[in-house]
Amino acid sequence: MEKAIKEKLKDIEKYICENFDGLDMDDPVEEGYFDEYEKIRGANEDEFHNFEKEFNIKLPGDFKELYSYKNGSGYFELIQSDVDGRDMSFTLMSLEEMKRIKGFFQNVDDLLSNYFDVKELESKKDSRIKPYIFNKLWFPFASYCECCYLMLDFNPDKDGKSGQVICYIHDPDEVVYATESVKKLIDDELNLLKDMFDKQD
Template identity: 40%
Template structure:
């Protein structure tokens, strides 16, 4: 039976990601993190199903495909580089395991933007994102080592958005930004940016 198209594309992007990491990671400490990433196992279908049931969500197929191969990236080993490296506007994230995602999310308190922002400031918000700073239907799967950036799946977009779209919360000043329509697009963007980087430094 042929593998679904989304899984085939994720396989291609993950192989490209590994090749880029092997090229760009050069110092000894990061080589050890890379080796740990190589050995990182994936989540089972049962674990992914349980995660969906726990939050009453449906994980996008491309996201599931990645996590079936790698259940996160290991603490502080940055593997996602969304943004625009050519304009020096790229960001770096390590990926949480399913268990880390649950610990990060449980206890989330919703904060509406209207409680802290003027109407004029809220006009800067992408129309695909509902006006929150924190939302229980946003699930963090990526973080910057220091914790000032959070990469999230959005399971409650506006009518203009897409279920499971990728958004970022940035701290200081606090705001939320749209990144990609889906996880595949995020990986394509990330790999493209990673190609622009000479050496990965932490």
């Protein structure tokens, strides 16, 4: 029987705390990040409902399962991810932080064609992601250095699916596909950490 997201996250927490050197991180226990993280509660149904009502969306079940466990991660870099060949460590935003960020980022629809020439646009084409740099139906939920964001995509292109995870990367600005769902994001992270740190017999 497959583990629930909560149980996978507990495995991830252990990997990170035991292997922070290999992840080029400060010791989250010694620095106190993990103590603060452990105090963070999960979001409840009322908080999910209010978020959905405010933005007129339906949050994916796997996203709600993740946030039912932890409504944000503080300074603890919970999400270790390989995005388009880039290794990045993301902190999870709370629902309130997501609302705040949404007030000034990804709050307009703005096409890639307003920023890039035809040749550049061709190199950025992905049939899973609409050709935007900003989109009102993209919802940042995890941050890397406050310049790159994992986002829920509720406006996918023809080969994508609603609720997929995409990533905004700053300088040079681009939006790339990360994975098909939050569940797959967590599964990929756990597999990445296992591959990196499990001792082979």
